[in-house]
Amino acid sequence: xxxxxxxxxxxxLFASTFTISAFTFGGGYVIVPLMRKKFVEKLKWxxxxxxxxxxxxxxSAPGPIAVNTSILVGHRLAGVAGALVTxxxxxxxxxxxxxxxxxxxxxxxSNAVVNAVxxxxxxxxxxxxxxxxxxxxKDVLKGGKVLPLLLMAAAFAAAFFFKVNxxxxxxxxxxxxxxVTFYRLKRGNGAAS
Amino acid sequence: xxxxxxxxxxxxxGLLSIGGGYAALPQIQNQVVELRGWLSLSEFADVVTLSxxxxxxxxxxxxxxxxxxxGGVFGAVVATAGxxxxxxxxxxxxxxxYAKYKNLQGVRGALDGLRPAVVALIASAGVTMxxxxxxxxxxxxxxxxxxxxVSIVLLAVYIAVLRVFKVNPLYIIAxxxxxxxxxxxxxxxxxL
Numbered sequence: 001x002x003x004x005x006x007x008x009x010x011x012x013l014f015a016s017t018f019t020i021s022a023f024t025f026g027g028g029y030v031i032v033p034l035m036r037k038k039f040v041e042k043l044k045w046x047x048x049x050x051x052x053x054x055x056x057x058x059x060s061a062p063g064p065i066a067v068n069t070s071i072l073v074g075h076r077l078a079g080v081a082g083a084l085v086t087x088x089x090x091x092x093x094x095x096x097x098x099x100x101x102x103x104x105x106x107x108x109x110s111n112a113v114v115n116a117v118x119x120x121x122x123x124x125x126x127x128x129x130x131x132x133x134x135x136x137x138k139d140v141l142k143g144g145k146v147l148p149l150l151l152m153a154a155a156f157a158a159a160f161f162f163k164v165n166x167x168x169x170x171x172x173x174x175x176x177x178x179x180v181t182f183y184r185l186k187r188g189n190g191a192a193s
Numbered sequence: 194x195x196x197x198x199x200x201x202x203x204x205x206x207g208l209l210s211i212g213g214g215y216a217a218l219p220q221i222q223n224q225v226v227e228l229r230g231w232l233s234l235s236e237f238a239d240v241v242t243l244s245x246x247x248x249x250x251x252x253x254x255x256x257x258x259x260x261x262x263x264g265g266v267f268g269a270v271v272a273t274a275g276x277x278x279x280x281x282x283x284x285x286x287x288x289x290x291y292a293k294y295k296n297l298q299g300v301r302g303a304l305d306g307l308r309p310a311v312v313a314l315i316a317s318a319g320v321t322m323x324x325x326x327x328x329x330x331x332x333x334x335x336x337x338x339x340x341x342x343v344s345i346v347l348l349a350v351y352i353a354v355l356r357v358f359k360v361n362p363l364y365i366i367a368x369x370x371x372x373x374x375x376x377x378x379x380x381x382x383x384x385l
Binding site: 116180 | 257287
């Protein structure tokens with residue numbers, strides 16, 4: 001389908017990503033269903049299957065998923081200019097909100113009640129992160145394979161106990177993944193990856 | 194040159210946080226707390242907490258917060274720009290190449306290896322934050338006091354509620370804040 005790329009279109013593209021980003025609390029995957037609803041269902045600018053591909057690429061590329069997915073949507077609709085528009089739309093709400101939050105934080109961080117609330121919330125956030133780690137670990141370890149478990153244990157020990165540089169940990173585990181894949185291919189059962 | 198440093202540090206955060214969501218957590222902690230000393234560990238924990246309650250990805254939120262602290266509004270803009278620059282370059286390249294290489298065995302192998310490592314890095318950052326949340330430091334305290342036990346019990350309850358009832362994490366964070374305030378007033382009154 002062809003969309004007229006006039007000023008109105010760019011404004012709509014910006015306003016759409018700005019609004020979606022402003023309501024994506026906690027970041028991450030929350031933005032995906034919101035984007036799908038807007039660009040696939042409401043505006044019909046992108047079809048369902050494309051959106052899924054965008055999410056897949058957005059996940060495997062470095063950087064925040066929200067930013068990556070919006071770049072892909074913008075690029076698909078209006079090339080590099082479109083991507084720039086959607087990146088600005090996505091980044092602006094947290095930039096504005098966190099600037100304000102920073103000023104309030106500086107103002108209130110010596111307040112005893114605020115400190116008590118923050119201390120309480122740290123426990124809540126720790127619980128939320130642990131819950132997410134359990135869910136992610138279950139997903140990665142699904143199928144009972146040994147290698148992911150070993151990699152996970154080794155990476156955790158390297159990061160937490162030995163404070164190994166994170167780049168080395170990520171690079172090494174990517175190399176292990178590649179080596180194992182090619183070893184399996186050579187042995188002729190590469191179908192199961 | 195603080196602006197260049199901010200850009201470069203958050204460029205690395207953007208480049209190395211693979212997998213979205215909490216994947217940025219260990220990278221931000223590494224750059225901002227360990228390498229540069231821009232935030233203390235408890236300030237970092239606060240930034241993560243505030244990120245959970247405000248819109249936008251943690252990496253962008255942290256960029257803005259740290260940028261504001263170190264270099265005002267311009268610092269915030271520079272740090273945020275640094276954070277999204279790798280995404281802009283890499284994702285645009287991927288958009289061009291996706292159709293061609295998506296089934297390449299080497300790429301799939303690399304991703305298979307990266308996934309468990311990313312989970313492990315998030316777990317490591319999570320444990321560090323946990324120690325700060327429960328004991329106020331990076332290590333276990335020599336003596337576990339009454340306050341610590343209350344914190345541990347609360348943590349266990351929150352995790353149980355999250356796992357069993359799958360509630361929106363926002364409620365847990367808001368609720369834990371309210372409990373923190375209540376505990377403050379209560380312990381003041383009881384003289385604990």
